[in-house]
Amino acid sequence: MKLIVLDRDGVINQDSDAFVKSPDEWIALPGSLAAIARLSQAGYTVVVASNQSGVARGLFDMATLNAIHAKLHRELAQAGGAVDAIFLCPHGPDDGCACRKPLPGMYHDIARRYDIDLAGVPAVGDSLRDLQAAAAVGCTPWLVLTGNGGKTRQGELPPGTRVARDLSAVADALLQEA
Numbered sequence: 361m362k363l364i365v366l367d368r369d370g371v372i373n374q375d376s377d378a379f380v381k382s383p384d385e386w387i388a389l390p391g392s393l394a395a396i397a398r399l400s401q402a403g404y405t406v407v408v409a410s411n412q413s414g415v416a417r418g419l420f421d422m423a424t425l426n427a428i429h430a431k432l433h434r435e436l437a438q439a440g441g442a443v444d445a446i447f448l449c450p451h452g453p454d455d456g457c458a459c460r461k462p463l464p465g466m467y468h469d470i471a472r473r474y475d476i477d478l479a480g481v482p483a484v485g486d487s488l489r490d491l492q493a494a495a496a497v498g499c500t501p502w503l504v505l506t507g508n509g510g511k512t513r514q515g516e517l518p519p520g521t522r523v524a525r526d527l528s529a530v531a532d533a534l535l536q537e538a
């Protein structure tokens with residue numbers, strides 16, 4: 361199977377320093393849903409792995425997060441794409457969980473769920489912790505320059521990180537290389 365792992369905020373939708381706390385605040389980035397649609401149509405199974413510490417911080421609850429993701433799924437379906445599953449870490453930075461990126465817990469869950477080796481699987485993020493979690497399990501980290509990506513690019517990146525303008529450019533590159 362062809363799998364791709366995406367961060368959510370700053371990759372698929374606009375990020376916010378104040379957190380994305382409601383469906384209304386969830387706003388797709390230009391071209392991101394069309395990019396996922398092209399990946400879906402090319403046979404990719406698209407999954408999301410997202411830190412959502414706003415849950416632990418009490419900024420929104422799981423019901424609201426589900427409503428946000430219902431909007432994501434709905435808009436994506438209208439664009440002709442699909443996300444197979446959304447893995448999330450609802451914990452805060454001090455909770456000591458194994459799933460909050462840069463730890464690779466969600467990626468291990470993904471490998472188990474799909475029963476595949478993640479070596480070389482593209483994993484797209486806009487923050488260093490996305491790239492670090494991806495690299496820890498042998499995924500190929502892709503940095504997009506949307507969201508925090510411009511800032512992240514200034515720092516040191518895990519070896520082998522590929523850089524693309526946005527999710528659309530990642531899809532272009534992957535589909536061209538196929």
Ligand SMILES: [Mg+2]
Nearest residue numbers: 367369370486
């Ligand atoms: Mg992000």
Ligand SMILES: [Zn+2]
Nearest residue numbers: 449451457459
């Ligand atoms: Zn967690």
